[in-house]
Amino acid sequence: TVEAHARERRMNEDDVHSDPDCQGYYGSMAHMADEDAHVVGVLTASPAAQLAQIKAWGLPPATLLLLMNACENRCFFCANDGVLRPAPGDITRRTDIEARLHANRGLGVSTLCIVGTEPSAHPDFDYALQLSREVGFERIELMTSGLRLAQPGVAERWFDAGICSVAVPLYGATAAVHDAVVGMPSFERTVTGLDRAQAAGMAVRVHTLALTRTLPFLAGLVEFVHARWAHPVAIAPVRPKETLFDYATQAPT
Numbered sequence: 001t002v003e004a005h006a007r008e009r010r011m012n013e014d015d016v017h018s019d020p021d022c023q024g025y026y027g028s029m030a031h032m033a034d035e036d037a038h039v040v041g042v043l044t045a046s047p048a049a050q051l052a053q054i055k056a057w058g059l060p061p062a063t064l065l066l067l068m069n070a071c072e073n074r075c076f077f078c079a080n081d082g083v084l085r086p087a088p089g090d091i092t093r094r095t096d097i098e099a100r101l102h103a104n105r106g107l108g109v110s111t112l113c114i115v116g117t118e119p120s121a122h123p124d125f126d127y128a129l130q131l132s133r134e135v136g137f138e139r140i141e142l143m144t145s146g147l148r149l150a151q152p153g154v155a156e157r158w159f160d161a162g163i164c165s166v167a168v169p170l171y172g173a174t175a176a177v178h179d180a181v182v183g184m185p186s187f188e189r190t191v192t193g194l195d196r197a198q199a200a201g202m203a204v205r206v207h208t209l210a211l212t213r214t215l216p217f218l219a220g221l222v223e224f225v226h227a228r229w230a231h232p233v234a235i236a237p238v239r240p241k242e243t244l245f246d247y248a249t250q251a252p253t
Contacts, residue, residue, distance in 0.1 A: 043115065047103040062141075063109050065100060065128065067116035068092045073145050073182045075169075078244070092116070094124045101128065104135045112137040120148045120158075129161040143167045147186060149193030155200035165203035168194055170233075172217045173224035181214065191228075198229055207234040215252050 042053060047063040054062055069091045071078070104112075112132050119125055119142065132140055139162070146168035149155050168190060172178040175187035198204050206225045210218070222233050240247040 047100055047107060047109075051107060051109060060111060061109050062111040062113055063104065063107065065097070065112060065114045065116075065119075065132075066092070067097070067114060067119035067122040067125065067128065069117060069122045071117040071145075072121055072147055073118070073184065073186060075182050078241075092122065092124075094127065097124055097128050098131065101131050101135050101137075104137060108136060110136065110138040111141065112139070113141045113143070115143045118145055120144050126161070129158070129163070133162050137162065139164045141165045141167065145169065145182075145186070146190045146193035146197070149197050150189040152196075155193070155196040155202065158197075159200040159202055163202060165205060166194075166197050167205040167207060168197075169208060170194075170206050170221065170225065171208050171211070171214050173220045174217075177214060177217050177221075181209075181211065194229060204229050204231060205234065206231060207236065209238045210235055210252055211238055212250055212252050 042050065043064060043066045045053070050063045051061060054060075101112075114128070116122070119128075122128070129140065142158070142163050142165070144166055146166065149158070149166065169182075170178060170190060171181040172187075175185065178187040178190070179185050194204050194206070206229070208214070208218070208221060214221075218235065225231060225233050238247075238251050240251075
């Protein structure tokens with residue numbers, strides 16, 4: 001939701017890049033070389049700037065924690081070298097996680113959204129969950145591939161650590177459709193992860209992209225998600241990324 005608002009409302013880049021808290025936090029930003037500058041602006045803004053923007057959009061108060069490291073999926077629309085093989089300096093440092101989370105002692109926000117190139121794979125993910133509770137966050141919403149949730153016990157542990165909802169991408173109701181988009185076999189683990197997340201008490205939020213290759217299967221995906229988890233699917237347009245794919249053929253007209 002925050003990312004969608006960033007695209008639609010176009011956060012002022014000057015407001016973000018002039019904030020000293022942003023300087024150096026995300027290394028060379030090679031992992032975001034193909035992302036929309038306004039989306040990056042929201043994700044990398046200081047917690048105070050994020051909170052102000054989210055409130056301006058009329059959304060419930062929240063801040064964002066962006067954890068950058070290697071992604072587990074290989075989605076054709078996202079997988080550049082910075083996402084798959086980030087330089088050590090581009091992996092979010094523990095000291096920076098601490099600085100951004102400690103900012104909440106002054107803000108007093110209760111909801112934290114954790115995002116990134118598979119945040120749960122970050123070496124300090126568990127530490128970030130623990131610290132989030134210590135600085136006052138009561139609700140943690142996580143954007144994830146959902147793959148790690150398929151491991152026994154993970155969903156229960158994350159729920160106990162404060163994660164109340166997970167947003168997970170799913171590109172089709174079958175392995176053939178989904179796995180072709182993510183570039184690796186992951187459908188079965190993703191679905192199992194969503195099952196276990198819901199059973200543990202988390203809300204599951206499934207999102208997908210409108211792609212030429214998946215358009216014929218969108219109705220089936222919506223039916224699958226509603227039948228299995230009693231939830232709608234958020235469908236977003238794919239953003240142009242000229243260095244990664246041919247937008248003219250991959251985006252529906």
